[in-house]
Amino acid sequence: MNSHEQDEQRVVWAVVDSGIGPLLLAATPEGLVSVVFHATDPVRDRALARLADRLGAEPVEAPDSPLLAEAIRQVEAYFTGARRDFALPLDWSLVSGFNRQVLRELADGVPYGTVVGYGDLARRVGQPGAAQAVGLAMGANPLPVVVPCHRVVESDGGIGGFGGGLETKRKLLALEGVLPEPLF
Structure with a gap:
């Protein structure tokens, strides 16, 4: 494999601290491909192994890659309230069919500050x-926060499920002004 082919298949990653704990961000040359909650070392290592299997390339830590550096800036701005949406290229290759259409x-x-x-x-x-298939699509979202599955709630006013945990969903909805800030 020549270096050009390696670049085409390159998967880069970084962990960023956020208002909901460490997030793993991973990208391909196409765009941001994965966001993983609670990215402690064991969670990060499992997620990187899954990405290697799914994408056929060993992920490389590269927080200074232009796309990841920009993703990190945008995620940090989102959690400080300075940014309401993300302007990043997205790689949808980890999701297909109905799930991709829904996401x-x-x-x-x-949009920010609304729910559906x-x-x-x-x-x-x-x-x-x-509706149930939409719930499954939310659970399969490879790009949470950036593709805002936390904004999907139950029609009766319930918060619904969330892959990152309900506390994380509540914090994201509070950040966007949909819910009051948690009391503790």
Whole structure:
């Protein structure tokens, strides 16, 4: 393999501290490909091994790569309240079909400080009976925070589930002014 082919397949990663704990950010030349919550060393190592398997390239720590450096800046600005949306290229290769369709609609159509019900999101992608499938798509979101699955809630006002844990979901919704700040 020549160096150009290696560059094309390169997966870079960094861990950034956030208002909800350490986040692992990973990117390919296409764009940000993965965000992982609670990125302690064991969680990070498992996530990097999964990425290597799925993408066929060993991830390399490179917080100074231009795309990751920009992603880190935007994530930090989001958690300080200075940024409301992300302007990053995204690599959707870890998700396909219905899940990709739902996540793209979420990314493009549910702005900061708003929420959407699982059923509403299903209707938006032309599958009105697919609220449960939308829930599964949220659970499969490889780009949480950036693709804001925390903004999807139950139609009866319940907070719904969340891969990062309900405390994390509450903190993100409080950051965006949807919920009051947690009392403790």
